[in-house]
Amino acid sequence: MAVFDNFYEKLRNIVSPGDEIIENSEAKPTLKPESTITKNPTPQLVEGVDFYWEGPYMVLTAKYLFNRGYCCESGCRHCPYGFNRKSQNKS
Numbered sequence: 001m002a003v004f005d006n007f008y009e010k011l012r013n014i015v016s017p018g019d020e021i022i023e024n025s026e027a028k029p030t031l032k033p034e035s036t037i038t039k040n041p042t043p044q045l046v047e048g049v050d051f052y053w054e055g056p057y058m059v060l061t062a063k064y065l066f067n068r069g070y071c072c073e074s075g076c077r078h079c080p081y082g083f084n085r086k087s088q089n090k091s
Helices: 002-012 062-068 085-089
Strands: 051-054 057-060
């Protein structure tokens, strides 16, 4: 029960409705000007490594799909995650 007692003790210390809140101007975060914020550029795909062309269609390679980090469940030809749209529709 000691764990729950500690939880409820912490819960009692939370600000309740009607409590006076004093703002501390020194604690406010400072925002950087937008010009100093660096934006991550979109990585460029490399033909033959990340994709190849089959007629008018771009086919993503297993290497690219694996490095992306997740399965989109679109039935990609080289899906490294083992997703197969045909077997999913049989259920």
